[in-house]
Amino acid sequence: MAKRKHLPSNKHKGLLIYCYKCKKNFSWTKRYIKQENGIHTKEENTCGLTKKNFSKCKEHEIHKYKSRIHIPGTRDKKAVKTHDAETYDQAVSQAIEFENEFKGIREIDFNPEVSPRRHYLIDAQVLYMDFLENIGVPEHKKKDRSKKHIDEIEKTIEFFNNALKKNKVNPKIIIISKINDKHVGYFHKYLLEDLHHANRTYNKKMGIIKSFFIWSIEKFELKMTNPFKGFQKRPETSDNETITADEFKKLLEIISPLNGYVMEGKSKKNRYRDYLKDAFELGLHTGGRREEVVELKWNMIKETNNEPSYIVVSNLKVERQKGKAFADNVKPKIIPITQSLMKLLLRLGYNENIGSHEYILAPNRKAKTQSMMDAISKGFSHYYDLLGTERKLQFKNLRKTYLTYLVSALGGEAKSLSSHSTDEVLQKHYIDKKVVDKAVKKLDIFG
Structure with missing residues (x-):
């Protein structure tokens, strides 16, 4: 504090x-x-x-x-x-x-024509970071942003300032309205030639600064055009690679404390966590993102005719984009409990814990959600690299594998597995039981 x-x-x-x-x-x-x-x-x-x-x-x-x-x-x-x-x-x-x-x-x-009150770039950046952290923001406009997301924006703003300094422009005394195409060009060149960013990262960082200027222009009622409005996105290649059944089996087999050591700078770290195998399997059989997997609880499982049918998961990503005031109107995700997922849930203690508020993954955890998320990402990348496949798969590729199998089984019906937040409306208007039943019967990843 x-x-x-x-x-x-x-x-x-x-x-x-x-x-x-x-x-x-x-x-x-x-x-x-x-x-x-x-x-x-x-x-x-x-x-x-x-x-x-x-x-x-x-x-x-x-x-x-x-x-x-x-x-x-x-x-x-x-x-x-x-x-x-x-x-x-x-x-x-x-x-x-x-x-x-x-x-x-x-x-x-x-420039005496700007306005009686000058809005310096560095001051606007400080206020923008406060805004992202909901400091001084009215309750109805607050949004739940992760620390990682805020840190990324802060780092990008630092890169933008570095690009200006490199070209003899002091971000502490230049006013926002003087930023123009020339300065955008400095940042463009800095991202590509100094930081050697790939197209996807380049587009993301240019978009972050563009958003900062959108906020600044509105906040300070500036009579200027967003200098980043015309930046051209660079072509991106989609990473649609999936993991094979053989790779996934070998991946689980090599997860051990002995294989977890890695050098990070001058320090030796161990990527092993006792929940990694369960996390990887939950990621594969639910298609959940890291946070969704870490936050799964037994009471999220819903039954149909006294049989486990699907899991209702909050769409955290969309909820944060819309803000707390609109979170109740965001449709959650529906994860069908397939044959392969049911086998996993039974092994993790479904019969003993059904309906409880306990976490499915690592119920006796001491680590915080973000720490577990980081451990899952780094752990997956580390152990997958040990397989020597010459591919660079990440934890998110498990989600791509799941979606590939889901679309293969359901076709266009896969899109209908999302719905409203309350059970009553969920059952009455949104859940297509035929689609869920079809997914349960057809989808058995690596089965």
Whole structure:
């Protein structure tokens, strides 16, 4: 948990604390006032909304240090920068660095026609990252984004800034509206020539920065065209490779602690986890993504005529895209319990656990969901590489294998295995029992 920020009485000039909740700039947090009798009494600044003392604010985690300085060579123009510092000392260091960037800057270097308030690229990036983490975002607009997703966006923004710096453009003092095709070209070249990104990764990173500019233009009501609007996506090759029955059998056979060691940099790590075999089999026989496999519970299994028929899984990916407010309207996935899946469920304890809230995979787990997801991905890649097939399959290729078999068995009917969130509506309007029954009878992967 972030510590409460403060400003000492002799604070660094121009340094403030900004609250994203009450929208107030705090130039001081507490001070001592000398009374007529000579006694000093403490006074605290107050919240812009509740009028309560600053030290009682429950929103202190969304407070940010901010610098506001005079632009040299101008009469009254100010430059503002939001810092990512957690402590006062860090904020002072960043404030001094910000001030140094303006030494020798003349008024002519700034465009007076932009707007009275300049929106610097680096400030917008800080605010965008806050937005992605739902800091200061109204409840109805909040979205559940994974840490991995947010980290990827932050890293891409860092790459964009590196591309600008390489071409003598300072992202800390350039305003957003001055970013144009030339700067997009810098990033394009940096991704391909410096980072050697493949087309798929290139397209993803260009799309991330394009989304940042869409947000910025709307957020700050900028009168500009998105400079990334016209970037051309590079052709991608689809990875539709599937794992064979022989490969999968050998893969399970070599999973052991002894075979799990790998060098990662200068450190030796072991990719083995006691739940890897079960995770790989669940991935193959459900077609689930990593998180779906890790989050599977016994009470997700639904019966028809007292027989296990299908599993209802939340469509986590779509729910996050739409946001929490619309999650209830997202149709979950329907996974038919095929012959091969039923054999696996029985081995994992179906008869003893049916209807319980226990996890199907690693019920006595201590690791968090994200840690298990990472272990599954890295474990699969490591052990598959040991097979020496000269192919680079990943855990996601198990899903492709499952879907290949499902489409082969059901054809176009495979698309109907998705439905609504409540059991009543699910049964009445969405579940095509004939399709589920057909899948159960026909689909037996590697059977």
